[in-house]
Amino acid sequence: MGKKIVYVVGGLLSPNGMSQVLSQKINYLAEYTDYELYMILTEKAEMPWYYKISSKVKYVNFNINFDELDTMPLLKKIWNYRKKQKKYKGMFTDYLMSIRPDITVSTCRREINFINDIKDGSKKVGEIHFNKSIYRKAKFSFLPPFINKLISHFWIKSFIIQVNKLDKFIVLSDEDSKQWKGLNNINVINNPIKQIPKEYSSCKNKRAIAVGRYTWQKGFDLLIDAWKIVEKKHSDWFLDIYGGGQNDYFVDYAKINGVENIKFNNATEDIYSKYKESSLFIMSSRYEGFGLVLAEAMSCGLPVISFDCPCGPKDIIEDGVNGLLTKEGNIKILAEKICYLIENEDKRIEMGSKAKVSALRFKEGSIMPIWIKLFNDLTL
Numbered sequence: 159m160g161k162k163i164v165y166v167v168g169g170l171l172s173p174n175g176m177s178q179v180l181s182q183k184i185n186y187l188a189e190y191t192d193y194e195l196y197m198i199l200t201e202k203a204e205m206p207w208y209y210k211i212s213s214k215v216k217y218v219n220f221n222i223n224f225d226e227l228d229t230m231p232l233l234k235k236i237w238n239y240r241k242k243q244k245k246y247k248g249m250f251t252d253y254l255m256s257i258r259p260d261i262t263v264s265t266c267r268r269e270i271n272f273i274n275d276i277k278d279g280s281k282k283v284g285e286i287h288f289n290k291s292i293y294r295k296a297k298f299s300f301l302p303p304f305i306n307k308l309i310s311h312f313w314i315k316s317f318i319i320q321v322n323k324l325d326k327f328i329v330l331s332d333e334d335s336k337q338w339k340g341l342n343n344i345n346v347i348n349n350p351i352k353q354i355p356k357e358y359s360s361c362k363n364k365r366a367i368a369v370g371r372y373t374w375q376k377g378f379d380l381l382i383d384a385w386k387i388v389e390k391k392h393s394d395w396f397l398d399i400y401g402g403g404q405n406d407y408f409v410d411y412a413k414i415n416g417v418e419n420i421k422f423n424n425a426t427e428d429i430y431s432k433y434k435e436s437s438l439f440i441m442s443s444r445y446e447g448f449g450l451v452l453a454e455a456m457s458c459g460l461p462v463i464s465f466d467c468p469c470g471p472k473d474i475i476e477d478g479v480n481g482l483l484t485k486e487g488n489i490k491i492l493a494e495k496i497c498y499l500i501e502n503e504d505k506r507i508e509m510g511s512k513a514k515v516s517a518l519r520f521k522e523g524s525i526m527p528i529w530i531k532l533f534n535d536l537t538l
Contacts, residue, residue: 160192161537162259164280166269169201169225170209173402173425174371175450176265176287179349181209186350186526188212193533196257200246201225220249224268232298247272254278260537266321274323281536284321285328285347287447289469290337293317325536330448334469345532348473349450350525351457351517358459359434361510362503364395366496367436367460369429369451370443372403372422377442377465379411380489384442386417387493392500393419397440400432401425433458437506438499442492446470450520456480457517461509463495474520480513 165184170177187193195215203219211217222242227235250269254262259280264273266286273282286293294317296309318341321327327344329335335346370376378399385397399408402425412420426432433439439455441464449470452462456474462481464471465488475481482495499506518524 160194161261161533162194162196162257162280163187163533164196164198164254164257164259164262166198166262166264166267168265168267169199170207170211171201171205172208175349175447177209178352179287179450180265181211182350182352182522183526183529184215185210185212186522187530188214190526191530196259198250198253218253220246222246222249243268243271251276251278254280261533264324266317270317270320274320281325282323283326283328283532283536284324287330289329289331289334289445289447290314291468292445326532328532331469331473333473337469347528347532348520348525349448349453350522351450351453351520352522353430353457354518354521355430355434355458357434358514359436359510361437361459361461361507363435363437364392364500365436366395366397366438366440367432367455368397368399368440368442369455370399370401370441372401372405372408375444375446376401377444377487378408380444380465380487380492381440381442382408382412382415382417382420383489384493384496385420386415387490388496388500389417389419391497395419395500396421398423398432398436400429429454430458433460436460437510438463438496440492440496441465441471443467444487449474452481453517453520456513457520459510459514461499461506461513463492463499465492476512476516480509480516482509 167180184195188195197215197217199219200222203221224242227239254276255278258278261283262280263283264270266284294313296306298306324343327341328347330349332346335344338344368381396419398421400423405422409422433455439460439462441452445467452474455462464483465486466472466483467486475483477483484491484495
């Protein structure tokens, strides 16, 4: 067997961008390298996974269940977090010491606080799926803003101390890398597209599409407001949103605002077929780690419209060429740019064609060799 590599995954229980990318990369390495791959999970060992993992990959689930903390009141959460973290550190350390991997890949979550102290001999790599501007921000409603700011400063300072000890720290975009000042171990590796389709959108169906979890981050409330403007001018166009999580709030929000031509769908494993049935893609996120759905949609020949939010869209979209960037949070301009592509079919098709070509730089065959070279260089 080749090198031993341990990936810290956390959970694979529901559709989300980080779990999708991690499972995709692990499966690629299992298929195309001789690495001996391991996964560490922490959540609900009795539950089935949403994502399929190669049978070649060994795994352990510590069954710590950190997700339980989200439902606890603050004092109980703090007490239980300390207990769970102590248990996690002990089990994590024992596991690495028994396996003796060559490389341990952390997703820079709870294990970042102790991973550098484990003397198992492995090179430590951190990959972060969040951008610095929103990472480790204190948002305690019962505290004044300046206290939240002080807590956030302490949290991010502590994080950077740990990150500086890693052998490599991987971020997803050039935009985000500029925010992590003073780090000498930082590399940029974009997320890879799962597949490059053989068939593409004609960009002629009167349908737009958006994809993401039904959370505040994804800004679907802003998109509903923008689509209300679009719908008044183009009542024959429809918007489909696909995502995991609870969509009740957004369904009600659309009804209250009298927006009719939107359908809120559950997540689907065949999102590429939905891209191909659509004629433009819209991303209304307030922030992103990278925004892989943009690259996915572009690979299907869709022009994309996105808020220029931190971080990722400006790394993916060449404004006016393969898509359109618009001022973050500006609903009126977002609606205007959607209407522009609706009203200009030739431009829509032209941008979609260029999007298809530019998306090739994110294919697995381009991105994963960068990871393999990094792993090989670390263990020379």
